Amino acid sequence: MGGVCKETANDSVEAKGVPKNVGLMWFRSDLRVVDNTALIASSRHCNSVLAVFVSTPMQWHEHHVAPIKIDLIHRRLVVLRQQLAKLNIPLTVVEVADYEQTPQAILELVRLHNIKHVFCNKQYEWNERQRDSLTAQLLKKHKIEFSAFDDECILAPGKVLTRKEEPFKVFTPFRREWLNIYRMEMPKVMAIPAKLNRSESLDTVFSKSCNQFTYPACDSVRWPVDEEAITQRLRTFCEEKVAVYHQKRDIPAVDGTSCLSPYLSIGALSPRQCMAALLAEFPLCFDEPENGAFCWLNEIIWREFYRHLIMAWPKLSREQPFQNWTRHVVWQQSDSMLKAWQQGMTGYPIVDAAMRQLKETGWMHNRLRMITASFLTKDLLIHWQFGEQWFMSQLIDGDLASNNGGWQWAASTGTDAQPYFRVFNPTIQGERFDPDGSFIRTWVHELKDVPDKYIHQPFLWNQAESLNYPRPIVEHKSARLRAIDVFKQAKSFM
Numbered sequence: 485m486g487g488v489c490k491e492t493a494n495d496s497v498e499a500k501g502v503p504k505n506v507g508l509m510w511f512r513s514d515l516r517v518v519d520n521t522a523l524i525a526s527s528r529h530c531n532s533v534l535a536v537f538v539s540t541p542m543q544w545h546e547h548h549v550a551p552i553k554i555d556l557i558h559r560r561l562v563v564l565r566q567q568l569a570k571l572n573i574p575l576t577v578v579e580v581a582d583y584e585q586t587p588q589a590i591l592e593l594v595r596l597h598n599i600k601h602v603f604c605n606k607q608y609e610w611n612e613r614q615r616d617s618l619t620a621q622l623l624k625k626h627k628i629e630f631s632a633f634d635d636e637c638i639l640a641p642g643k644v645l646t647r648k649e650e651p652f653k654v655f656t657p658f659r660r661e662w663l664n665i666y667r668m669e670m671p672k673v674m675a676i677p678a679k680l681n682r683s684e685s686l687d688t689v690f691s692k693s694c695n696q697f698t699y700p701a702c703d704s705v706r707w708p709v710d711e712e713a714i715t716q717r718l719r720t721f722c723e724e725k726v727a728v729y730h731q732k733r734d735i736p737a738v739d740g741t742s743c744l745s746p747y748l749s750i751g752a753l754s755p756r757q758c759m760a761a762l763l764a765e766f767p768l769c770f771d772e773p774e775n776g777a778f779c780w781l782n783e784i785i786w787r788e789f790y791r792h793l794i795m796a797w798p799k800l801s802r803e804q805p806f807q808n809w810t811r812h813v814v815w816q817q818s819d820s821m822l823k824a825w826q827q828g829m830t831g832y833p834i835v836d837a838a839m840r841q842l843k844e845t846g847w848m849h850n851r852l853r854m855i856t857a858s859f860l861t862k863d864l865l866i867h868w869q870f871g872e873q874w875f876m877s878q879l880i881d882g883d884l885a886s887n888n889g890g891w892q893w894a895a896s897t898g899t900d901a902q903p904y905f906r907v908f909n910p911t912i913q914g915e916r917f918d919p920d921g922s923f924i925r926t927w928v929h930e931l932k933d934v935p936d937k938y939i940h941q942p943f944l945w946n947q948a949e950s951l952n953y954p955r956p957i958v959e960h961k962s963a964r965l966r967a968i969d970v971f972k973q974a975k976s977f978m
Protein backbone atom coordinates (compact mmCIF):
# COMPACT_ATOMS: atom_id res chain seq x y z
CA MET A 485 0.00 0.00 0.00
CA GLY A 486 1.47 3.33 -0.97
CA GLY A 487 0.27 6.91 -0.86
CA VAL A 488 -1.95 6.26 2.11
CA CYS A 489 -3.01 8.74 4.75
CA LYS A 490 -2.22 6.39 7.59
CA GLU A 491 -3.78 6.28 11.01
CA THR A 492 -3.03 4.02 13.90
CA ALA A 493 -5.07 2.62 16.73
CA ASN A 494 -3.13 4.85 19.10
CA ASP A 495 -4.77 7.83 17.44
CA SER A 496 -8.19 6.57 18.45
CA VAL A 497 -10.42 9.46 19.34
CA GLU A 498 -12.50 7.24 21.56
CA ALA A 499 -9.91 7.65 24.25
CA LYS A 500 -9.83 11.40 23.91
CA GLY A 501 -13.45 12.07 24.77
CA VAL A 502 -14.76 13.38 21.46
CA PRO A 503 -18.42 14.02 20.59
CA LYS A 504 -20.68 11.02 21.02
CA ASN A 505 -22.68 11.26 17.85
CA VAL A 506 -19.99 10.97 15.21
CA GLY A 507 -20.96 10.18 11.62
CA LEU A 508 -18.85 9.11 8.66
CA MET A 509 -19.54 10.54 5.21
CA TRP A 510 -18.15 8.17 2.61
CA PHE A 511 -17.46 10.03 -0.66
CA ARG A 512 -17.35 8.10 -3.92
CA SER A 513 -18.64 9.61 -7.17
CA ASP A 514 -20.17 12.63 -5.45
CA LEU A 515 -17.18 14.89 -4.84
CA ARG A 516 -18.97 18.07 -3.85
CA VAL A 517 -20.42 19.80 -0.81
CA VAL A 518 -23.29 21.54 -2.62
CA ASP A 519 -26.42 19.48 -3.26
CA ASN A 520 -25.00 16.32 -1.75
CA THR A 521 -27.84 14.28 -0.26
CA ALA A 522 -25.79 12.03 2.01
CA LEU A 523 -23.55 14.84 3.24
CA ILE A 524 -26.56 16.94 4.19
CA ALA A 525 -28.18 13.99 5.96
CA SER A 526 -24.97 13.23 7.87
CA SER A 527 -24.63 16.79 9.10
CA ARG A 528 -28.26 16.83 10.22
CA HIS A 529 -28.07 13.57 12.11
CA CYS A 530 -24.70 13.89 13.74
CA ASN A 531 -23.00 16.55 15.76
CA SER A 532 -19.61 15.67 14.26
CA VAL A 533 -18.85 14.25 10.85
CA LEU A 534 -15.69 12.74 9.45
CA ALA A 535 -15.34 12.18 5.73
CA VAL A 536 -13.46 9.51 3.82
CA PHE A 537 -12.60 8.64 0.24
CA VAL A 538 -11.36 5.11 -0.33
CA SER A 539 -8.96 4.81 -3.23
CA THR A 540 -8.81 1.42 -4.93
CA PRO A 541 -6.01 1.42 -7.53
CA MET A 542 -6.21 -2.32 -8.20
CA GLN A 543 -9.87 -2.06 -9.02
CA TRP A 544 -9.31 1.01 -11.18
CA HIS A 545 -6.65 -0.93 -13.02
CA GLU A 546 -8.92 -3.95 -13.47
CA HIS A 547 -11.67 -1.75 -14.83
CA HIS A 548 -9.31 0.23 -17.05
CA VAL A 549 -10.09 3.59 -15.47
CA ALA A 550 -8.18 6.34 -17.28
CA PRO A 551 -5.25 7.87 -15.38
CA ILE A 552 -6.48 11.30 -16.44
CA LYS A 553 -9.80 10.67 -14.69
CA ILE A 554 -8.01 9.55 -11.55
CA ASP A 555 -5.93 12.72 -11.66
CA LEU A 556 -9.13 14.74 -11.91
CA ILE A 557 -10.50 12.92 -8.85
CA HIS A 558 -7.30 13.52 -6.97
CA ARG A 559 -7.25 17.25 -7.74
CA ARG A 560 -10.91 17.52 -6.87
CA LEU A 561 -10.32 15.82 -3.51
CA VAL A 562 -7.86 18.55 -2.60
CA VAL A 563 -10.56 21.17 -3.23
CA LEU A 564 -13.16 19.10 -1.43
CA ARG A 565 -10.91 18.76 1.60
CA GLN A 566 -10.65 22.55 1.80
CA GLN A 567 -14.38 23.02 1.39
CA LEU A 568 -15.17 20.42 4.03
CA ALA A 569 -12.65 21.93 6.42
CA LYS A 570 -14.72 25.13 6.38
CA LEU A 571 -17.66 23.05 7.62
CA ASN A 572 -15.44 21.45 10.27
CA ILE A 573 -15.59 18.11 8.50
CA PRO A 574 -12.11 16.60 8.14
CA LEU A 575 -11.54 14.43 5.06
CA THR A 576 -9.11 11.57 4.88
CA VAL A 577 -8.12 9.34 1.98
CA VAL A 578 -7.59 5.65 2.65
CA GLU A 579 -6.06 3.37 0.06
CA VAL A 580 -6.93 -0.32 0.06
CA ALA A 581 -4.77 -2.90 -1.64
CA ASP A 582 -7.75 -4.81 -2.90
CA TYR A 583 -11.29 -3.68 -3.71
CA GLU A 584 -12.76 -6.40 -1.50
CA GLN A 585 -11.04 -4.85 1.49
CA THR A 586 -13.15 -1.72 1.31
CA PRO A 587 -15.84 -2.86 3.81
CA GLN A 588 -13.13 -3.78 6.29
CA ALA A 589 -11.37 -0.43 5.78
CA ILE A 590 -14.64 1.39 6.53
CA LEU A 591 -15.18 -0.75 9.63
CA GLU A 592 -11.69 0.03 10.88
CA LEU A 593 -12.30 3.75 10.56
CA VAL A 594 -15.64 3.40 12.28
CA ARG A 595 -14.12 1.58 15.23
CA LEU A 596 -11.16 3.88 15.46
CA HIS A 597 -13.31 6.99 15.68
CA ASN A 598 -16.30 5.68 17.59
CA ILE A 599 -18.57 6.32 14.63
CA LYS A 600 -22.24 5.41 14.97
CA HIS A 601 -23.55 5.96 11.50
CA VAL A 602 -22.10 5.75 7.97
CA PHE A 603 -23.62 7.84 5.17
CA CYS A 604 -23.10 7.62 1.42
CA ASN A 605 -24.80 8.18 -1.90
CA LYS A 606 -25.72 5.08 -3.87
CA GLN A 607 -23.77 3.93 -6.89
CA TYR A 608 -25.73 1.83 -9.35
CA GLU A 609 -23.00 -0.28 -10.95
CA TRP A 610 -23.07 -3.97 -10.02
CA ASN A 611 -19.68 -4.19 -8.28
CA GLU A 612 -20.35 -1.06 -6.29
CA ARG A 613 -23.73 -2.44 -5.21
CA GLN A 614 -22.09 -5.65 -4.04
CA ARG A 615 -19.47 -3.66 -2.12
CA ASP A 616 -22.15 -1.57 -0.42
CA SER A 617 -24.23 -4.56 0.47
CA LEU A 618 -21.19 -6.27 2.07
CA THR A 619 -20.31 -3.08 3.92
CA ALA A 620 -23.87 -2.70 5.22
CA GLN A 621 -23.87 -6.32 6.46
CA LEU A 622 -20.52 -5.93 8.17
CA LEU A 623 -21.52 -2.68 9.86
CA LYS A 624 -24.84 -4.15 10.96
CA LYS A 625 -22.96 -6.93 12.74
CA HIS A 626 -21.21 -4.23 14.73
CA LYS A 627 -24.46 -2.33 15.32
CA ILE A 628 -23.42 0.58 13.14
CA GLU A 629 -26.06 2.22 10.98
CA PHE A 630 -25.50 2.49 7.23
CA SER A 631 -27.59 4.88 5.13
CA ALA A 632 -27.29 5.07 1.35
CA PHE A 633 -29.17 7.75 -0.58
CA ASP A 634 -30.28 8.20 -4.17
CA ASP A 635 -28.39 11.22 -5.43
CA GLU A 636 -26.78 10.50 -8.83
CA CYS A 637 -29.94 11.08 -10.83
CA ILE A 638 -32.58 13.76 -10.72
CA LEU A 639 -35.22 11.00 -10.61
CA ALA A 640 -33.87 7.90 -8.94
CA PRO A 641 -33.85 4.48 -10.61
CA GLY A 642 -37.12 2.74 -9.88
CA LYS A 643 -39.05 5.98 -9.99
CA VAL A 644 -39.71 6.19 -13.72
CA LEU A 645 -41.74 3.11 -14.62
CA THR A 646 -44.17 1.93 -17.28
CA ARG A 647 -47.87 1.50 -16.50
CA LYS A 648 -47.06 -2.11 -15.62
CA GLU A 649 -44.57 -0.79 -13.09
CA GLU A 650 -41.64 -2.06 -15.11
CA PRO A 651 -38.48 -0.23 -16.13
CA PHE A 652 -38.57 1.34 -19.58
CA LYS A 653 -36.51 -0.20 -22.36
CA VAL A 654 -37.07 2.58 -24.86
CA PHE A 655 -35.87 6.14 -24.42
CA THR A 656 -38.75 8.24 -25.83
CA PRO A 657 -41.49 6.91 -23.51
CA PHE A 658 -38.99 6.99 -20.64
CA ARG A 659 -38.38 10.67 -21.35
CA ARG A 660 -42.13 11.39 -21.53
CA GLU A 661 -42.74 9.79 -18.14
CA TRP A 662 -39.58 11.36 -16.71
CA LEU A 663 -40.85 14.81 -17.73
CA ASN A 664 -44.32 14.10 -16.27
CA ILE A 665 -42.85 13.17 -12.92
CA TYR A 666 -40.32 15.97 -12.97
CA ARG A 667 -42.99 18.60 -13.59
CA MET A 668 -44.89 17.37 -10.56
CA GLU A 669 -41.90 17.17 -8.23
CA MET A 670 -39.20 19.48 -9.56
CA PRO A 671 -36.37 18.32 -7.24
CA LYS A 672 -34.45 21.38 -6.13
CA VAL A 673 -30.76 21.94 -5.53
CA MET A 674 -29.93 21.46 -1.87
CA ALA A 675 -27.73 23.90 -0.07
CA ILE A 676 -24.36 23.35 1.58
CA PRO A 677 -24.77 21.68 4.96
CA ALA A 678 -24.62 23.88 8.01
CA LYS A 679 -21.26 24.33 9.69
CA LEU A 680 -20.72 21.76 12.42
CA ASN A 681 -19.05 22.40 15.72
CA ARG A 682 -15.32 22.16 15.53
CA SER A 683 -13.81 19.18 17.20
CA GLU A 684 -10.08 19.62 17.53
CA SER A 685 -9.53 16.05 18.58
CA LEU A 686 -11.14 14.78 15.38
CA ASP A 687 -9.26 17.32 13.34
CA THR A 688 -5.91 16.25 14.64
CA VAL A 689 -6.40 12.52 14.34
CA PHE A 690 -7.63 12.75 10.78
CA SER A 691 -4.67 13.14 8.46
CA LYS A 692 -4.34 16.47 6.80
CA SER A 693 -2.53 15.55 3.63
CA CYS A 694 -3.95 13.94 0.53
CA ASN A 695 -1.08 12.01 -1.02
CA GLN A 696 -0.93 10.97 -4.65
CA PHE A 697 -2.76 7.77 -5.42
CA THR A 698 -0.60 4.83 -6.40
CA TYR A 699 -1.87 4.91 -9.96
CA PRO A 700 -0.21 6.02 -13.20
CA ALA A 701 -0.32 9.79 -13.44
CA CYS A 702 -1.71 11.78 -16.35
CA ASP A 703 -2.22 15.49 -16.04
CA SER A 704 -5.84 16.71 -16.07
CA VAL A 705 -4.93 20.32 -15.39
CA ARG A 706 -6.78 21.58 -18.49
CA TRP A 707 -9.95 20.87 -16.49
CA PRO A 708 -10.25 23.25 -13.52
CA VAL A 709 -11.65 21.67 -10.39
CA ASP A 710 -12.52 24.61 -8.18
CA GLU A 711 -16.17 25.31 -7.47
CA GLU A 712 -16.23 28.72 -9.10
CA ALA A 713 -14.76 27.52 -12.40
CA ILE A 714 -17.15 24.57 -12.64
CA THR A 715 -20.30 26.52 -11.84
CA GLN A 716 -19.15 29.36 -14.08
CA ARG A 717 -18.78 26.90 -16.95
CA LEU A 718 -22.32 25.69 -16.33
CA ARG A 719 -23.71 29.24 -16.08
CA THR A 720 -21.90 30.48 -19.18
CA PHE A 721 -23.09 27.49 -21.15
CA CYS A 722 -26.71 28.06 -20.11
CA GLU A 723 -26.55 31.80 -20.68
CA GLU A 724 -24.62 31.87 -23.93
CA LYS A 725 -24.61 28.53 -25.66
CA VAL A 726 -27.56 26.36 -24.85
CA ALA A 727 -29.93 28.40 -27.06
CA VAL A 728 -28.04 27.20 -30.14
CA TYR A 729 -27.03 23.81 -28.75
CA HIS A 730 -29.30 21.98 -31.20
CA GLN A 731 -27.54 23.66 -34.12
CA LYS A 732 -23.95 23.30 -32.94
CA ARG A 733 -23.83 20.16 -30.83
CA ASP A 734 -22.83 17.90 -33.73
CA ILE A 735 -19.90 19.92 -35.04
CA PRO A 736 -16.68 18.76 -33.35
CA ALA A 737 -14.65 21.75 -34.54
CA VAL A 738 -17.06 24.08 -32.69
CA ASP A 739 -17.26 24.55 -28.94
CA GLY A 740 -20.99 23.79 -28.95
CA THR A 741 -21.53 21.43 -26.02
CA SER A 742 -21.14 22.01 -22.30
CA CYS A 743 -18.05 19.81 -21.66
CA LEU A 744 -19.46 19.17 -18.20
CA SER A 745 -19.39 15.36 -18.35
CA PRO A 746 -16.06 15.03 -16.47
CA TYR A 747 -17.61 16.90 -13.55
CA LEU A 748 -20.86 14.97 -13.67
CA SER A 749 -18.94 11.70 -13.78
CA ILE A 750 -17.03 12.37 -10.54
CA GLY A 751 -19.95 14.19 -8.98
CA ALA A 752 -18.21 17.57 -8.76
CA LEU A 753 -21.48 18.77 -10.26
CA SER A 754 -24.95 17.32 -9.79
CA PRO A 755 -27.58 16.89 -12.50
CA ARG A 756 -29.94 18.95 -10.33
CA GLN A 757 -27.49 21.85 -10.53
CA CYS A 758 -27.55 21.48 -14.32
CA MET A 759 -31.35 21.54 -14.36
CA ALA A 760 -31.51 24.56 -12.07
CA ALA A 761 -29.09 26.53 -14.26
CA LEU A 762 -31.02 25.55 -17.38
CA LEU A 763 -34.42 26.46 -15.94
CA ALA A 764 -33.11 29.78 -14.64
CA GLU A 765 -32.51 30.76 -18.27
CA PHE A 766 -35.25 28.76 -19.99
CA PRO A 767 -38.17 28.20 -17.59
CA LEU A 768 -40.42 27.12 -20.46
CA CYS A 769 -38.00 24.74 -22.14
CA PHE A 770 -40.24 21.69 -21.50
CA ASP A 771 -42.84 23.10 -23.85
CA GLU A 772 -40.46 23.91 -26.68
CA PRO A 773 -39.03 20.62 -27.94
CA GLU A 774 -37.51 22.31 -30.98
CA ASN A 775 -35.17 24.56 -29.04
CA GLY A 776 -31.60 24.15 -27.81
CA ALA A 777 -32.56 24.07 -24.13
CA PHE A 778 -34.90 21.11 -24.60
CA CYS A 779 -32.29 19.38 -26.71
CA TRP A 780 -29.76 19.72 -23.86
CA LEU A 781 -32.31 18.55 -21.31
CA ASN A 782 -32.80 15.53 -23.55
CA GLU A 783 -29.12 14.62 -23.06
CA ILE A 784 -29.38 14.96 -19.30
CA ILE A 785 -32.30 12.54 -19.49
CA TRP A 786 -30.23 10.11 -21.61
CA ARG A 787 -27.72 10.12 -18.77
CA GLU A 788 -30.51 9.21 -16.36
CA PHE A 789 -31.91 6.56 -18.73
CA TYR A 790 -28.60 4.68 -18.84
CA ARG A 791 -28.34 4.76 -15.04
CA HIS A 792 -31.85 3.41 -14.69
CA LEU A 793 -30.94 0.64 -17.15
CA ILE A 794 -27.83 -0.54 -15.29
CA MET A 795 -29.83 -0.63 -12.09
CA ALA A 796 -32.67 -2.65 -13.63
CA TRP A 797 -30.40 -4.96 -15.67
CA PRO A 798 -27.22 -5.77 -13.71
CA LYS A 799 -25.99 -7.81 -16.69
CA LEU A 800 -25.09 -4.50 -18.36
CA SER A 801 -22.42 -3.88 -15.72
CA ARG A 802 -21.21 -7.42 -16.27
CA GLU A 803 -20.08 -7.25 -19.86
CA GLN A 804 -23.23 -8.70 -21.35
CA PRO A 805 -25.28 -7.35 -24.23
CA PHE A 806 -28.80 -6.14 -23.54
CA GLN A 807 -30.18 -8.00 -26.59
CA ASN A 808 -29.54 -11.68 -25.97
CA TRP A 809 -29.61 -12.59 -29.66
CA THR A 810 -26.53 -10.46 -30.29
CA ARG A 811 -24.46 -13.01 -28.36
CA HIS A 812 -24.50 -14.97 -31.61
CA VAL A 813 -22.77 -12.24 -33.59
CA VAL A 814 -19.50 -13.64 -34.88
CA TRP A 815 -17.05 -10.83 -34.21
CA GLN A 816 -13.70 -10.54 -35.97
CA GLN A 817 -10.49 -10.84 -34.02
CA SER A 818 -7.70 -8.69 -35.34
CA ASP A 819 -5.10 -7.12 -33.10
CA SER A 820 -3.70 -5.08 -35.98
CA MET A 821 -7.10 -3.60 -36.89
CA LEU A 822 -7.87 -2.85 -33.24
CA LYS A 823 -4.50 -1.17 -32.88
CA ALA A 824 -4.99 0.89 -36.05
CA TRP A 825 -8.31 2.11 -34.61
CA GLN A 826 -6.83 2.89 -31.19
CA GLN A 827 -3.88 4.79 -32.67
CA GLY A 828 -5.89 6.73 -35.26
CA MET A 829 -4.37 4.96 -38.27
CA THR A 830 -7.44 3.60 -40.08
CA GLY A 831 -7.15 5.76 -43.19
CA TYR A 832 -10.54 7.34 -42.42
CA PRO A 833 -9.63 10.92 -41.45
CA ILE A 834 -12.59 11.70 -39.19
CA VAL A 835 -12.11 8.44 -37.26
CA ASP A 836 -8.36 8.99 -36.95
CA ALA A 837 -8.70 12.62 -35.86
CA ALA A 838 -11.14 11.60 -33.13
CA MET A 839 -9.02 8.70 -31.89
CA ARG A 840 -5.88 10.82 -31.79
CA GLN A 841 -7.66 13.59 -29.89
CA LEU A 842 -8.87 11.00 -27.37
CA LYS A 843 -5.38 9.60 -26.87
CA GLU A 844 -3.77 13.00 -26.51
CA THR A 845 -6.38 14.75 -24.38
CA GLY A 846 -8.73 12.21 -22.80
CA TRP A 847 -11.68 13.86 -24.52
CA MET A 848 -13.89 13.05 -27.49
CA HIS A 849 -16.94 14.83 -28.84
CA ASN A 850 -20.25 12.91 -28.73
CA ARG A 851 -20.71 12.78 -32.52
CA LEU A 852 -17.21 11.36 -32.84
CA ARG A 853 -17.84 8.78 -30.12
CA MET A 854 -20.76 7.58 -32.24
CA ILE A 855 -18.73 7.54 -35.47
CA THR A 856 -15.68 5.79 -34.01
CA ALA A 857 -17.81 3.26 -32.11
CA SER A 858 -19.76 2.45 -35.24
CA PHE A 859 -16.53 2.10 -37.21
CA LEU A 860 -15.04 -0.37 -34.74
CA THR A 861 -18.14 -2.50 -34.31
CA LYS A 862 -19.52 -2.44 -37.85
CA ASP A 863 -16.75 -1.63 -40.33
CA LEU A 864 -14.14 -3.64 -38.44
CA LEU A 865 -16.71 -5.94 -36.81
CA ILE A 866 -14.68 -5.97 -33.59
CA HIS A 867 -16.52 -6.71 -30.35
CA TRP A 868 -17.88 -3.59 -28.68
CA GLN A 869 -16.26 -4.58 -25.39
CA PHE A 870 -12.82 -3.80 -26.81
CA GLY A 871 -14.03 -0.32 -27.68
CA GLU A 872 -15.81 0.16 -24.36
CA GLN A 873 -12.64 -0.81 -22.54
CA TRP A 874 -10.40 1.43 -24.64
CA PHE A 875 -12.68 4.42 -24.13
CA MET A 876 -12.76 3.77 -20.40
CA SER A 877 -8.97 3.63 -20.30
CA GLN A 878 -8.66 6.99 -22.06
CA LEU A 879 -11.69 9.14 -21.23
CA ILE A 880 -11.60 11.81 -18.55
CA ASP A 881 -15.38 11.40 -18.20
CA GLY A 882 -15.32 7.58 -18.32
CA ASP A 883 -18.56 6.39 -16.78
CA LEU A 884 -19.80 2.81 -16.87
CA ALA A 885 -23.49 3.56 -17.49
CA SER A 886 -23.09 6.14 -20.27
CA ASN A 887 -20.11 4.41 -21.87
CA ASN A 888 -21.79 1.04 -21.91
CA GLY A 889 -25.01 2.65 -23.13
CA GLY A 890 -23.16 4.47 -25.92
CA TRP A 891 -21.24 1.39 -27.02
CA GLN A 892 -24.23 -0.92 -26.98
CA TRP A 893 -26.20 1.72 -28.87
CA ALA A 894 -23.55 1.95 -31.59
CA ALA A 895 -23.04 -1.82 -31.75
CA SER A 896 -26.81 -2.46 -32.01
CA THR A 897 -26.63 -4.80 -29.02
CA GLY A 898 -28.32 -2.47 -26.52
CA THR A 899 -31.82 -1.42 -25.67
CA ASP A 900 -33.23 1.20 -28.01
CA ALA A 901 -30.00 0.90 -30.00
CA GLN A 902 -29.17 1.90 -33.55
CA PRO A 903 -30.77 -0.82 -35.75
CA TYR A 904 -28.03 -3.15 -36.99
CA PHE A 905 -28.77 -2.45 -40.66
CA ARG A 906 -28.12 1.30 -40.24
CA VAL A 907 -24.38 1.65 -40.50
CA PHE A 908 -22.67 5.03 -40.40
CA ASN A 909 -20.60 5.83 -43.47
CA PRO A 910 -17.44 7.39 -41.96
CA THR A 911 -16.69 9.42 -45.07
CA ILE A 912 -20.19 10.91 -45.26
CA GLN A 913 -20.16 11.55 -41.50
CA GLY A 914 -16.91 13.47 -41.93
CA GLU A 915 -18.33 15.49 -44.83
CA ARG A 916 -21.47 16.36 -42.86
CA PHE A 917 -19.97 17.22 -39.50
CA ASP A 918 -16.51 18.51 -40.42
CA PRO A 919 -17.20 19.87 -43.90
CA ASP A 920 -14.01 21.88 -44.37
CA GLY A 921 -11.90 19.35 -42.46
CA SER A 922 -10.79 21.81 -39.81
CA PHE A 923 -11.20 19.27 -37.01
CA ILE A 924 -9.33 16.66 -39.03
CA ARG A 925 -6.47 19.02 -39.77
CA THR A 926 -6.08 19.85 -36.07
CA TRP A 927 -5.43 16.24 -35.13
CA VAL A 928 -4.10 14.52 -38.24
CA HIS A 929 -1.13 16.69 -39.05
CA GLU A 930 -0.18 14.63 -42.09
CA LEU A 931 -3.34 15.93 -43.76
CA LYS A 932 -3.01 19.62 -43.01
CA ASP A 933 -2.10 20.56 -46.61
CA VAL A 934 -4.62 18.31 -48.34
CA PRO A 935 -7.13 20.36 -50.39
CA ASP A 936 -10.67 20.52 -48.94
CA LYS A 937 -11.97 18.47 -51.82
CA TYR A 938 -9.92 15.43 -50.74
CA ILE A 939 -9.77 15.89 -46.98
CA HIS A 940 -12.25 13.07 -46.33
CA GLN A 941 -10.73 10.73 -48.93
CA PRO A 942 -7.08 11.75 -49.15
CA PHE A 943 -6.13 8.59 -51.03
CA LEU A 944 -7.96 10.04 -54.08
CA TRP A 945 -5.70 13.09 -54.16
CA ASN A 946 -3.07 12.88 -56.89
CA GLN A 947 -0.35 13.67 -54.36
CA ALA A 948 -1.54 11.08 -51.83
CA GLU A 949 1.71 9.16 -52.23
CA SER A 950 3.58 12.06 -50.60
CA LEU A 951 1.43 11.84 -47.47
CA ASN A 952 2.64 9.68 -44.66
CA TYR A 953 -0.95 8.56 -44.06
CA PRO A 954 -2.47 5.06 -44.46
CA ARG A 955 -4.98 4.05 -47.11
CA PRO A 956 -8.35 2.91 -45.66
CA ILE A 957 -7.83 -0.36 -43.78
CA VAL A 958 -11.26 -1.60 -44.91
CA GLU A 959 -13.50 -0.69 -47.77
CA HIS A 960 -16.67 0.72 -46.19
CA LYS A 961 -19.17 -0.56 -48.75
CA SER A 962 -18.23 -4.21 -48.41
CA ALA A 963 -17.58 -3.92 -44.65
CA ARG A 964 -21.12 -2.61 -44.20
CA LEU A 965 -22.61 -5.52 -46.13
CA ARG A 966 -20.51 -7.99 -44.12
CA ALA A 967 -21.71 -6.51 -40.83
CA ILE A 968 -25.37 -6.59 -41.86
CA ASP A 969 -25.00 -10.16 -42.96
CA VAL A 970 -23.33 -11.26 -39.71
CA PHE A 971 -26.04 -9.58 -37.62
CA LYS A 972 -28.77 -11.11 -39.81
CA GLN A 973 -27.31 -14.55 -39.22
CA ALA A 974 -27.09 -13.95 -35.48
CA LYS A 975 -30.74 -12.91 -35.43
CA SER A 976 -31.77 -16.12 -37.19
CA PHE A 977 -30.74 -18.03 -34.01
CA MET A 978 -33.62 -16.39 -32.14
Ligand code: FAD
Nearest residue numbers: 741742743744745783787850853881882883886887890891
Ligand atom coordinates in the same frame (compact mmCIF):
# COMPACT_ATOMS: atom_id res chain seq x y z
P1 FAD B 1 -23.45 17.84 -23.49
O1 FAD B 1 -23.82 17.63 -24.91
O2 FAD B 1 -23.27 19.20 -23.03
O3 FAD B 1 -24.58 17.09 -22.62
C1 FAD B 1 -24.77 17.41 -21.23
C2 FAD B 1 -24.59 16.17 -20.38
O4 FAD B 1 -25.56 15.19 -20.73
C3 FAD B 1 -23.26 15.48 -20.57
O5 FAD B 1 -22.25 16.10 -19.81
C4 FAD B 1 -23.57 14.06 -20.13
O6 FAD B 1 -23.55 13.93 -18.74
C5 FAD B 1 -25.00 13.89 -20.61
N1 FAD B 1 -25.01 13.27 -21.94
C6 FAD B 1 -24.87 13.87 -23.14
N2 FAD B 1 -24.99 12.98 -24.13
C7 FAD B 1 -25.19 11.78 -23.55
C8 FAD B 1 -25.39 10.46 -24.05
N3 FAD B 1 -25.41 10.18 -25.34
N4 FAD B 1 -25.55 9.46 -23.15
C9 FAD B 1 -25.54 9.70 -21.81
N5 FAD B 1 -25.38 10.94 -21.29
C10 FAD B 1 -25.20 11.96 -22.14
N6 FAD B 1 -20.65 10.05 -21.53
C11 FAD B 1 -20.01 10.05 -20.35
O7 FAD B 1 -20.28 10.91 -19.50
N7 FAD B 1 -19.06 9.10 -20.07
C12 FAD B 1 -18.71 8.13 -20.96
O8 FAD B 1 -17.85 7.29 -20.67
C13 FAD B 1 -19.34 8.14 -22.23
N8 FAD B 1 -19.01 7.23 -23.18
C14 FAD B 1 -19.66 7.25 -24.39
C15 FAD B 1 -19.35 6.27 -25.35
C16 FAD B 1 -19.99 6.27 -26.57
C17 FAD B 1 -19.64 5.20 -27.60
C18 FAD B 1 -20.97 7.24 -26.85
C19 FAD B 1 -21.68 7.23 -28.18
C20 FAD B 1 -21.31 8.19 -25.91
C21 FAD B 1 -20.67 8.22 -24.67
N9 FAD B 1 -20.98 9.18 -23.69
C22 FAD B 1 -20.34 9.15 -22.48
C23 FAD B 1 -22.06 10.15 -23.90
C24 FAD B 1 -21.63 11.49 -24.50
O9 FAD B 1 -20.79 11.29 -25.59
C25 FAD B 1 -20.94 12.40 -23.49
O10 FAD B 1 -21.70 12.47 -22.31
C26 FAD B 1 -20.81 13.80 -24.04
O11 FAD B 1 -20.04 13.78 -25.22
C27 FAD B 1 -20.16 14.70 -23.02
O12 FAD B 1 -19.97 15.98 -23.55
P2 FAD B 1 -20.68 17.24 -22.91
O13 FAD B 1 -20.50 17.25 -21.45
O14 FAD B 1 -20.21 18.42 -23.68
O15 FAD B 1 -22.20 16.92 -23.23
